[in-house]
Amino acid sequence: MKKNILITGGSGFIGSNLANYLAKKKFKVIVIDDLSVGDKRNLNKNRNIKFLKKNINQINSIKIKEKIDCCIHLAAKAQILINTKDENQYFEDNVTGLQKTLNFCKKKGIKKFIFASSASVYGDTKNKKVTENMILSPLHYYAFSKYIGEKIIKKYCKLNKMNFYILRLFNIYGEKSNAVVAKFIAQYLQNKTITIYGNGKQSRDFVHVDDVIDIINKLIVKNLTSNIFNVGSSKSTKINQLKSYISNSHKSIKLDKRFDDIEKSIADISKAKKILKWSPKKKIENGVKDMIEKDYLRLTKIKLDTIESQKKLIKSFNKKK
Ligand SMILES: NC(=O)c1ccc[n+]([C@@H]2O[C@H](COP(=O)([O-])OP(=O)(O)OC[C@H]3O[C@@H](n4cnc5c(N)ncnc54)[C@H](O)[C@@H]3O)[C@@H](O)[C@H]2O)c1
Helix, strand or coil: CCCEEEEECCCCHHHHHHHHHHHHCCCEEEEEECCCCCCHHHCCCCCCEEEEECCHHHHHHCCCCCCCCEEEECCCCCCCCCCHHHHHHHHHHHHHHHHHHHHHHHHHCCCEEEEEEEHHHHCCCCCCEECCCCCCCCCCHHHHHHHHHHHHHHHHHHHCCCEEEEEEECEEECCCCCCHHHHHHHHHHCCCCEEEECCCCCEECEEEHHHHHHHHHHHHHCCCCCEEEEECCCCCEEHHHHHHHHCCCCCEEEECCCCCCCCECEECCHHHHHHHCCCCCCCHHHHHHHHHHHCHHHHHHCCCCCHHHHHHHHHHHHHCC
């Protein structure tokens, strides 16, 4: 029998791609999202998807009759470049909201918990490929909230005999995303200047959302002991290179560097390869082309900040260090 899956934050970028995929594969999917960022229209009209508009801090007021096999916890305050006054929101959503979701799972007898953590828990790893057993050193509130989240999950799941899988996601891109890849493509398609923070020599590990769905799918169907996995491509891409995959000739400008922007972030994924037989399939060069084709309409319409407002944002962000 197909499993019932609960996805928190399921109307956002990763969540909606995942919900649509699982529903197509005939899983019963229950999505909880407060729509603070996500959009219900991201979800396909499919009778295998049930949507509940709810903040995870009120998750215990939800009545679900179905027996749930697995909770995939994606709901979080996920933006990094924001006013540090929002510190409380990170803890409310990413720590308290997480604890309430775990408590809900305990009460509902949900035995499998998959958590979207972040590569940012590692901090500045000085150009090294990071393995899951490295010492964590989060640099900002978002990263810190994920770090605390991981600790809570480990203890809570052990105490309540639940299996957990912590995924340290690197830079995820693909249809419906809004981060750097989407921003550059949108600037290109809207004939605006591509804005690069810093000299563009900093590199990131980009992994396509389809590959993230693939690893989550493996965790849903396999019965494994609790574990932590890096989810990246294990390939390093400089921001200048990313720009060239979109267009070599399109106009670009270098703005100030964000003070906490690390030089390099790259995952060692040998653990997921060995235990889950998972490896990412889509190369960033091709993923970018795919996105231009498949996400064209949305990207030509998304609202972009002007160069002036971006300069101001970085300046005020850097002042708060
Ligand atoms: N996209 C990435 O590159 C990336 C990298 C590392 C980690 N992650 C993590 O993966 C998860 C999903 O990321 P995403 O890129 O899809 O982000 P997203 O912002 O598109 O999705 C998050 C969803 O959670 C919902 N949400 C936020 N607070 C909520 C609350 N209190 N109650 C209910 N719903 C709430 C939002 O409305 C949104 O739909 C997040 O936990 C994020 O921290 C993402």
